[in-house]
Amino acid sequence: MSKHHEKRGHHEDMEELEKSSGISRREMLKMSAAAGTGLAIGMSGMGALVSLTDVYDHSKAAGDHKVPADIVPFYGRNQAGIATAQQQYICFAAFDVTASKRSDLKALLKTWTKYSADMTKGETVGEKHPNVYMPPDDTGEAFGLSPSNLTITFGFGPTLFKKDGVDRFGIAVKQPDELVPIPHMPRDELQKEISGGDICIQACSDDPIVAMHAVRNLMRVATGSVIMRYMQEGFLSSPNGETPRNLFGFKDGTANKDTQAGVGLNKYVWASDSGGPSWMKGGSYMAVRKIRMFTEVWDRTSLKEQEATFGREKKSGAPLGKAHEFDSISLNKLPAHSHTRLAHSTGIKILRRAYSYSSGLDPRTGYFDTGLFFISFQQSIKMQFIPMLKKLQQSDKLNEYTSHISSAVFACPPGIKKGGYIGQQLFHSL
């Protein structure tokens, strides 16, 4: 044991370097990037850094202009992971809070804030130099991986404000009108155990291990205060920033061009304080639906029928009768029950942030257990998401090939200032 530790003390690994140089992993990454673009580093004691820090950025070739742009700032006016360009992977989890005191809830949110700030910088959580007789704070599977554009986004479900009629944390009065549960829809086949949740965490990253590591470590540090209700992983591939395709082979999210940036974000996505509660200003409301897609049935359908169902061409994504994906839509030229015609006919705009999922075969049917983990952000669940969903559930041709199996809504608070914590505004004047 002692010999082992004596040896261990001599390692010139990253941890030792972090300690001896006082340079954080993020700073090392920056220096690595600088070195990659040819800048000489002359600081004393830094000679060995570059090759070691390369280890921390496995995804980018040296000279790639993205280095070290694979850190998305955690602090800011809005939470990251909403307007952020969609990363390739999601690990989403919903929790039921078992703590019963408001002070415990606040303590949890403070800890989660600190952990999230560290992980989005690519750092490990907790003690960097673990006591070997204790479990390590960080689970370790992301050691050596780059930050991979990790974002961690928090949301509060209606049951956090009031559950079974009980105002556990004295915050029921703060529940926004915009945050109402989605009523039962005629075609719903919801599974209760993967629906709802008091709090959600959406971790998105360009590496699935980095996203999963985030959720796992946030879960661990919260043991005793929450239990995890469900967790869902998903993926997405977007060739060169093009609209990604869903597992039916169609481009999915074309309409985001109106909501994903600038004026569109302010008009449709970010909550304002005119009408809504001031604690949500700069936040957004998240709708979640797990939509099973029956790919075997779809794959036996003619191309003509597939295109009539979406109201778009499969390959180009153009509205039927038009030439290009982003050509304007002439509603009356599209089949009456096509997905695109129905969604556009409402005039409602939302920001979609959906991921595909695939979980092997469904043991009950032998079919692929596959589909879309739909997420959207909007200013109001009540005024935007629910009316659009109602319209689509009534007559969307796509319903023949899909089934909604989970449902949840969350109020995602505004972003966090350094020194603050997630949801802090909710507790003002309480």
Added chain:
Amino acid sequence: MSKHHEKRGHHEDMEELEKSSGISRREMLKMSAAAGTGLAIGMSGMGALVSLTDVYDHSKAAGDHKVPADIVPFYGRNQAGIATAQQQYICFAAFDVTASKRSDLKALLKTWTKYSADMTKGETVGEKHPNVYMPPDDTGEAFGLSPSNLTITFGFGPTLFKKDGVDRFGIAVKQPDELVPIPHMPRDELQKEISGGDICIQACSDDPIVAMHAVRNLMRVATGSVIMRYMQEGFLSSPNGETPRNLFGFKDGTANKDTQAGVGLNKYVWASDSGGPSWMKGGSYMAVRKIRMFTEVWDRTSLKEQEATFGREKKSGAPLGKAHEFDSISLNKLPAHSHTRLAHSTGIKILRRAYSYSSGLDPRTGYFDTGLFFISFQQSIKMQFIPMLKKLQQSDKLNEYTSHISSAVFACPPGIKKGGYIGQQLFHSL
């Protein structure tokens, strides 16, 4: 309808370009790469190609030396996906053959060979210009994605040679002695429905959609000849070619240095015809075990105990008492029941090609449904894999934190020459 098709005919999309220029998607990729490195393209009619073909390679920045090296050749002496550097994602499927005639089996293998050759080049399968009144041959979700180093590796299970005592295809005499089912191990908790299989397909890629698309389209074209028995997806992140970590946070696969290249491959992995059947010369035998890992229990274990369990340091991967990952192992310095000591004490070497998996929460326990989809390649299941597994199952300390829930073995035939098909040698002189 006619108007729609008239419009469609004018699209200058990739499909049209492929058709009009007679240039395949792979060739376009090559030209795109050449353009990326600054080479001018002067051929007539090629002016618009570069920007369009960029779409087909979403993962690499222009000038990245890997373009277009994200095609792994499908044809060759050995099947790709065995000695190939491990890609980030796997989609693995096992099938039961329902066709009853040898000619049907051969026809299936020929079709699968053609489809695989196309997909590994980044091409779609089947008809490139679908009849709109028919289901498209290609399911379409990988349109626009690069080949992403896709490899497709086939294997034949013992039940293909003889099932329930029946020699369905008249090939029982050809079953290699090296291919024997793994006997029941004392700690096994195998689920029959995710074990075994007549044929397996291992699709690996740096994009999970590309891997999944491959399996989905091979399944589709085989409808009526096979049913899918199970499918398993997995992932892996290997920072800069370093040994990847498993979900216990430890480096996993360090011992591959002896088997993954050159002499090691010939000595331990590729089947020779001395002793074994000549039809397997240049092939390899694959062992598959789905190993559930109890991360919640592990995460409550001290670092000292974790390191004693593996016999290695967590961060560096060095054998306990040594300084570096690849330092030689002094068996008697390692804890008697540590994983590393036991595995090395057998003197047996195999090529590991394992992936992590994560499937949300286990609804029965509320714990993470997570672990290792273990795959290894070797010259003999009987002489290499089974003796090593027996030793580890007896006293590996790691057993306290894991459970083997599936098991399968396959004979992976040698590689394919252009014009040939997978497993062709098996049918010689029959």
